Amino acid sequence: MDTHKIWNGVKVGDSDSFLALYDAVYTALFRYGLKITHDREIVKESIHILFCDLWERREKLPALNTDPRYYLFVWLKRIIFKQRATQNLSLDDLFDVPVEDSIEAQKIAIEETLERDDALERAMSKLTKKQYRYIELKFFDNKSYEEIAVIENAAIRTVYNVVHEAIKKLKGSLTVIIIFILNFSK
Amino acid sequence: MENPTLEKLICDESFLDYCLKSHREEGDYWPQWIAANPQHRELIKEAELMVEFLRSSPTKLEVAAERNRLQSIIDGGKLPVKSLLSYRWIGYAAACLFMLSLSIFLYKRQQMSSDITAQPEFVQQSVPTGSYMNVLLADHTQVKLGPKSILEYPKQFSGNERKVELNGEAYFKVAHNENKPFVIQTGDLSIKVLGTSFNVHAFAGDEVSKVALFTGKVEVARGAVSQQIKPGQAIIYDKRKGTFTVEEFDLVKEKDNMDGILHFEQASYLEIAKQLNRKYGLAYQERADIQLVYSGTIAHEPLLQVLEKLTLTTPYHFSVKSNKLIVRKK
Numbered sequence: 153m154d155t156h157k158i159w160n161g162v163k164v165g166d167s168d169s170f171l172a173l174y175d176a177v178y179t180a181l182f183r184y185g186l187k188i189t190h191d192r193e194i195v196k197e198s199i200h201i202l203f204c205d206l207w208e209r210r211e212k213l214p215a216l217n218t219d220p221r222y223y224l225f226v227w228l229k230r231i232i233f234k235q236r237a238t239q240n241l242s243l244d245d246l247f248d249v250p251v252e253d254s255i256e257a258q259k260i261a262i263e264e265t266l267e268r269d270d271a272l273e274r275a276m277s278k279l280t281k282k283q284y285r286y287i288e289l290k291f292f293d294n295k296s297y298e299e300i301a302v303i304e305n306a307a308i309r310t311v312y313n314v315v316h317e318a319i320k321k322l323k324g325s326l327t328v329i330i331i332f333i334l335n336f337s338k
Numbered sequence: 339m340e341n342p343t344l345e346k347l348i349c350d351e352s353f354l355d356y357c358l359k360s361h362r363e364e365g366d367y368w369p370q371w372i373a374a375n376p377q378h379r380e381l382i383k384e385a386e387l388m389v390e391f392l393r394s395s396p397t398k399l400e401v402a403a404e405r406n407r408l409q410s411i412i413d414g415g416k417l418p419v420k421s422l423l424s425y426r427w428i429g430y431a432a433a434c435l436f437m438l439s440l441s442i443f444l445y446k447r448q449q450m451s452s453d454i455t456a457q458p459e460f461v462q463q464s465v466p467t468g469s470y471m472n473v474l475l476a477d478h479t480q481v482k483l484g485p486k487s488i489l490e491y492p493k494q495f496s497g498n499e500r501k502v503e504l505n506g507e508a509y510f511k512v513a514h515n516e517n518k519p520f521v522i523q524t525g526d527l528s529i530k531v532l533g534t535s536f537n538v539h540a541f542a543g544d545e546v547s548k549v550a551l552f553t554g555k556v557e558v559a560r561g562a563v564s565q566q567i568k569p570g571q572a573i574i575y576d577k578r579k580g581t582f583t584v585e586e587f588d589l590v591k592e593k594d595n596m597d598g599i600l601h602f603e604q605a606s607y608l609e610i611a612k613q614l615n616r617k618y619g620l621a622y623q624e625r626a627d628i629q630l631v632y633s634g635t636i637a638h639e640p641l642l643q644v645l646e647k648l649t650l651t652t653p654y655h656f657s658v659k660s661n662k663l664i665v666r667k668k
Contacts, residue, residue, distance in 0.1 A: 167412050174408060178401055183394045193511075196396070196404055203408050272391055291392035292400075294358075296351060299474050312349060319345040323388070330387050334380075 159220045162206070163213050170210070174203060177221055179273075184225050184265045188232050198231045205231075225262045268329060275325035283318035290315050339371065342378055347385040348392075357389045399478060403514060459493040465506070467619035470598070475502070475513075479520065482509040485598075485616045527575060530557045547575035550587045558582070600636040610648070611663060618644075622663040630654060 155176065161169025178199065185195035202224065206213070216223055276284060289295045289303065297315075301308045339346065339353075347353050356368035372382055396404075465471045465483045473481040476494050483489055487506020495501075500520045512520045512531050522529040527547055549558050550572035557566050558573055565582045567573050572587035591601045600613050607630050611622035618641045630652045636644050645656040649668075657664045 170412065171405070171409065174405060178404070179396060182396045186394045192396075192400075196400065200404060200408060204411060207412050268391065272395070287392065288395075288397055291389070292395050292397045293474065293478065294393070294472070294480070295474050296472060299472075303474075316345050316349050319348050319388075322392075323344050326388060326391065327384075330384050330391075333387060334383055 155220045156216070159213075159216060162210055163215075165210055170203075170207060173220070177224055180221060180266055180269045181224060181228055183269055184262065185228055185232060187261060187265065188229055194232060194235060198228055198235060201231050201235075202228050221266065222259070222262055225265075264333065268333070271326060271329040275322045278321060278325060279318055283314060283321070286311060286314045287318050287322075342375075342381060344381060344385050344388065347381070348388055353385070354389060357386055358393075397478075460490060461493055462488060462490045464488040467616065475500075477515065477518075477520075478513040480511040484508055525577075526560055528559050530559065545577055547573075547577065549573040549575070550592050598638060602635070603633050605632045606630070607654075607665070614641075614644070614663060619661065620658060620663045621661055625665070628654060628665055 158169045158173045181199050289300045297308050297311045300311045463473050465487050467485050471483045484507035489504050491502040500518050503523045520531045551567045571584050574583045607628040614620045648656040654665050655668050
């Protein structure tokens, strides 16, 4: 994906480029947002605001030499902070107030997210459709085995086994990056 | 856990809860296990990180919904700055968790409205004393049901509303869908929501309802009378008088309440007894002769400690006998 080309498309008001950018960076932005706040709703809303702002100001966007994702990540972070400052109402966030990092630390956090994002995408793409769906239900949606069993009309034991198999597969692909992160970041 | 492996840990629901820190009450097992098994420390770290990885993705449904929302905005052509700003304000409001808490003291349980009973496949979920249960509805709305609470919901939502019935207390995180409002029926009150999340306390046998809104927008209606509240406000509904009053509320206390920490302010004997009944399963008698006012907090403490605390701060002696609350004048 050539994000620069897409970025320039957005600058001239091409809505296809705009949505292509959205599709290309959404998951990474989401994961980065979750590092700042644990509240998925705030993250989703902040990304929405980010893209509304982006579209509104498309003609005034800077020409970028770096990966546009860095630009968007920093922007997203500002939106999340601002939202919290003006609103300061989310319950989850009452108990974990974020601290503004140095630019260097921010850059590292962004790089780490991008790396992790790639690794996860690669690992998840190796799962079967069924495994992917169960992992989605179990971890993205935070459902219990019982709930998944009801939704998928399967035995709880089966659900557990499928998830177990999927984790085993993911472990193979993710161990390297997990060990890397554990050893080389704070 | 014997012979732990990465996948065994990650597939273990209590370990997941430990990672998410969502079940503070039963949270002792894993900290103790980890302390007792230092040889597995690396493995635990890996498992925790992996869980964090796995938890950090948006679902396809979420991405699709968000994309549609954005697309409808850019398809609207050039939005004038003014309308975008006002739009954004709504966005901010909806963004944050919105929490609504409602205590209904109903004299008797109301029947479900007829259009709910018309739904063929209905699920009833009830929670025993002292515990919480996570329920997922078909539209991906998350519900954390509190002790002694009953939630009735259709297996699939049909029609132009998402309607559920609650008797008890619950935390709702409603999946966003503007075209299909989410409605919670509690006795004769209905709470209408367009998205995000809130708390509801609505027990049969209670007299007053309270709805505390953290962020977002909510409308509480009883028949033709309805009242909207703003974030940071609570609405009190008096069932006997049929009146609504609006007041400010304490965010931290509302949060604690959903974690099972009870804050009392000038509470009567009956209020305390009811809460002890929900939290500890104690039977109690309604006694008009007990005149006391208690202000204080009951966290995750053993029952005996709680009774001792009540005894020290009130003119009554609290004790327990064969699971019954015994109160006598000092």
